[in-house]
Amino acid sequence: MTPLITLSKVVKTYKLEGDIEVHALIGVDLKIKEGEFVAIIGPSGSGKSTLMHIIGILDKPTSGTVTLEDHNIASLSEEGLAGLRNKHIGFVFQAFNLLPRTTALENVELPLIYSGVSVDERKKRAEEVLNIVGLADRMEHTPSQLSGGQQQRVAIARALITKPSLILADEPTGNLDSKAGEEILSLLKDLNKKGNTIVMVTHELGIAKEAKRIIQMKDGEIISDKTK
């Protein structure tokens, strides 16, 4: 089976002020296939955030190639990247990043606005995915009226709505208490069972162990890659 995303000899170097170079990634090879549940783990400064940005095509590598379903990332403009993110990637953030004073339904619809989907279709699909994450009765609530766990469910629904190839979760339980965190993890596992590909970035080994495949990062490279 062809991989969903392939990273080959990916190097990412940032230039800070005063020409100081930071080598965030120093040569990463990685293939992620459809239906996988991957956890990327590592201490802060290990390059896992940079790797996530590259997988999420928010950023281009300094050298090396990234291929997402036949698209070579290096050849795309910022507009092209935005279109590709919209179609293939669903983001879940640590801080939820929901729009304030905006209902759950409208928050979930957001990515579809940029896909050019009609208003009726947007609403229908938003209701479907809110159903999947168990918030059918909270659609008209604004973030401030929802608990942290519920807010993260809205964010997951938002990630699901475009039927993306890949769901990218950055410390999805980081802002939640352990009970809500467990619920979010089991929701992600559930979604994976239904066929969604999930890549989760975390610094907690206990959470990473819930994934099927664990990739450990240190000093800008992968030091271990284990599949259960």
Added chain:
Amino acid sequence: MIPITEILKLSIQSLMRNKSRSLLTMLGIIIGVSAVILLVSIGQGLQTYITKQFETLGANVVMVMPGKFGGGGNFASSANSFMVSKLSLSDVDKISRLGPPVGLVAASLESTANVSYAGKSRYSNIGGYSSAYLKIMNLSTSTGVMYTDADDRASKNVVVLGESLVTKLFGSMNPIGKSVTIGSQKFRVIGVLNKFGASGFGLDINEFVAMPLTTAQKLLGTKSIQSIGVQAKDKNSVPTVINMVKKELGKRLKEDEFSVIDSANLIQTINQVLSVLTLALGGIAAISLLVGGVGIMNIMLVSVTERTREIGLRKAVGAKPTDILYQFLIEAVVLSLGGGVIGVILGSLGALALSSFLETTITWWSILLSFGVSAAVGIIFGVAPAARASKLNPIEALKYE
């Protein structure tokens, strides 16, 4: 890029999330636009009013005024200078003897005084007019009779009253034959004038007393007259008449002691002054539009900073830089155009409300200009914040605290 209607919806949603802030930001534009509409309508109204007033004189009437008028001269010096007027009734005779194309020659002397009857008193305009003046101005009575040349020659104490003054002094009583007191003298009322002319600017031109010219001279204790009206045979002979009158009066008076002007000339001069005044007023009001624009830019910059994470999120889920640019640009334009629309409505309502006691004319060009300027203000002051938003790096923006 996503359709403009979608972006418009996004922008309006964002603005509605901050209703009071959006309204306060619009206020600058609202005040600017309504001020422009209101001030220009007052200026235009004044122009219309004055033009109408002078048009009652007729296009073929030439006026002789004391002092120097126009051409850089002091306007005020001729407006209120009957005290130093060197014009006299003998000048009227000399001009009327010139013959065609000179027609009727009228003399007038105006002042203000208290007019009282049976304990009621009004401070009114007093006009001493020769009978030729009454003919030129088309003054006639609705009840009673007009005074005659004989009354004028005899300086009889007879008056005809304007309709408004009659109502104020006599109520529903018939004033004919009654005596009113002006100064310390008594005058018999022989007629009531027909209502005439436009009213406005707090003046009621129907509240006045007309009397024979020589009677007025006696009352005011003067031998001079304030102005001479010379009727030309037709419009084309006006320049000839002006030259004839100038030559005749020049024999006796110095060049700067009198002016000869025709009404078209007068209206033109006054309108020029008023146009400049209207433009200046509108210009001052337009400055507040500029201030409103700066207010919009300020709020949009704050908004971009405040919503950095939102911008990061939008970009992460697929918003292109142009989508973000247009969203913020359209937010600014909606603010300024919304302010423009509300301002035009408020300004027009204000002008309508004022029109009950002074004449206002709402001009289409001031409305179009206000719309255009407020749209331009939104675009000009919205571009910088919108460009800043569109250029944000999504990774940085998502991490922004």
